[in-house]
Each structure stands twice: as structure tokens, then as C-alpha cells.
Amino acid sequence: MNEDLDRLRLARTEGVGPILYRRLLRRFGSAAAALEAVPGLARNGGRPTPPTVPSRAEAEREFDLAARARATLIFLGSPAYPPLLALLEDAPPVIAVQGHPTALTGRGIAIVGSRNASANGQRIAETMAEEMAREGLVVVSGLARGIDAAAHAGALRGGRTVACVAGGIDVPYPPEHAGLQARIAAGGAVVSEAPPGTAPLGRLFIRRNRVIAGLALGVVVVEAAQRSGALVTARRGLEAGREVFAVPGSPLDPRCRGANGLIRQGARLVETASDVLADLPCAPGEGLGLLPGFSCPDRLREPPPEPVATPPGDSAEVALARAQLADLLGPSPTSVDELIRRSHFSPAAVLGALLELEVAGRLQTFPGNMVALLAEPGH
Structure with missing residues (x-):
């Protein structure tokens, strides 16, 4: 404890x-x-x-x-932590889970889309979710109005579903979905990385979208505008090696332009649950080597390894490296490997200096081992 x-x-x-x-x-x-x-x-x-x-x-x-x-708090590195989610570079250090944590270790498929979805879009999402749940998949979505709610409703009829929420686990949002959240927790799971009591502010929805993608082997987009959270979820899925699917829609409907655009960019065009099942991988494309013991369609079994302390760089060298990195860095993200190549210090010293800058709030880190310099505190 x-x-x-x-x-x-x-x-x-x-x-x-x-x-x-x-x-x-x-x-x-x-x-x-x-x-x-x-x-x-x-x-x-x-x-x-x-x-x-x-x-x-x-x-x-x-x-x-x-x-x-x-709810139960589950920490990154513990056996109960979702192994697919743990593969993300920015996996949440701790998640609160209502319901059954085992629902987070099954083969997941995310279904996301527009909040102001059409009746046809909601019917497609609901039918897809029910059929895929009956095939043993866990349907993951964001508990929002529209496509999300339809996907959860269909999955509840067919099997299990997981809802990822932006605010605290005890703050249902939208409020009218409190009953839906309770039903999801009864048979599946509800997940939040925010502390209890946290209001669901806008920036938290972007963070929630990566959790939706991280819990799934693939992301299905049903009706999404050109600027939408569903497209953010799809992008995070691509970055994590997940398969991206999109349901085509009318070019006259702005709610379909994002999904149609994904298809033009290479997402798999799907119209039914069978289309998704035919191409859903057994493991993330970029994570096969990180999943020992995994065999399709069994759940992932291996938790991420516990951290092992790494030796620090020499303190004097770290201080010198920190001064040089302040010149090499700028507001645009730069690869850490590039910084090591261009500096005249050991990797340990560079990493130590970057760690100090980040803890001080002067450095921002991005997935892909990229960093950018922020303004000094007080400036």
C-alpha cells in the first residue's frame, strides 16, 4: 500500500x-x-x-x-493494468476503474464518431457494436452522446463494453448518461485517469481519446466531422500501431467528411461488423515484439516490467550539458537522439539534464522521444 x-x-x-x-x-x-x-x-x-x-x-x-x-485504482506496472494500454508511451500512470478490470484485458475494438450523429449513423454503430460483442470483442467508446452512446447500447446487448470518461469516475458526463455508465460498469468497465471529482474540461477529452485508442486493437470511425475528437482518436490509434477503419458516408453531410477523409488517407473502408472482423489484427502492428505469451485471440497476459534504476550522469557533466541544451532546444520538438548526437556529452548526462529541465517545467516531452523547450518559470 x-x-x-x-x-x-x-x-x-x-x-x-x-x-x-x-x-x-x-x-x-x-x-x-x-x-x-x-x-x-x-x-x-x-x-x-x-x-x-x-x-x-x-x-x-x-x-x-x-x-x-x-472504483479501483490500478497502477501502470501492476498485473491488473491493461497490457495494450501500457504499450502507449504516454500511458496513464494510474486509472480508476468501475466494474470489472478483466474487461480491459480482452480484445478491444473502439467505435467513435459524431455527437450529433444521424439516425442512420447511430443505427450502424449500434448494430456493429452488438455483432462484434457477440463475437467476443470488447467494444470501447467514450460515453458521449451520439455514436458513442449507440455503440455502448449495442455492445450491452451483445456482450461487454468499456467506457472511457474524461472527468472523474464519479462525475458522469453528459449527466443524462449516468444510468448508462452504471449499466456499463455492471457488465464491463468504466475508466478514468482523472482524480475523482474532476470536472470534464475540454482538454481532458483529448487525453481520454488516447485511452480509447490504447485499449483497442482497432478504431472504427462512424460519422466524424473534419475537426473532431473521433479523428484525434484515430490518429492516436495509428501512432500506436492500431488498425483504423471508417464507415463511408454522403459527401453532402459534413458529419461524414472526416470519415471519408480517413478512407482517402488509407483507412480500411467498412460497412459491417464482418468487414471489421476480417481485418482486425491480433496485436498492435508495432507491438508484436513487446507482447510475450500473446496468441490470438487470447487476452494479453504479461504486465509491463517494473522499473529498474538507471545510473545518473556525472553531476558536473549534467550541469554543463544543461547549459548547452538550452541553446540546442527551441519551441519546435526535437529528437532526443539528435540532441545526443549534436552535443558533446554522454547520453547519461544529456538525459539527466533533460530530466532536470522537465521537472523544472522548462521542457515539454512528446511521444516519439521528442522534446521542446518552454519559457522559463516567471517569464
């Missing part, structure tokens, strides 16, 4: 996102050691005051709030 409390405190520490969380665990080997090191790292990186770290009492309170919502 102590390690879980420390992991939760680290995950909720100011400025610590999913990628930095993993780096800190790899660097220090445990959450307790990382928490102890955070103030010094931030100071070395140029932050005048240490980041805010939740107290043990605050972490215990989050556990209590999750329990009151009948």
Missing part, C-alpha cells in the same frame, strides 16, 4: 505527466526515491520553488473517494 500511495503522489505531482512519470521511475527505481529527488531536480533545472507534491493524506483521500465511487 505504501508503494501505491507513493506512486499516486508522484502521478499527481505538479508538472509530472505520463511520460515524465515513467522516466522518473526508470531513473530512481521507485516512486519514493523519485519523490525525494523531485525538489532537487527542479532546483537544478532552474525552478525557483519546488513543485507541489500531494501529501500522503491527500493520496489516501483519493483512494477513499475512488472506493466510495465503487
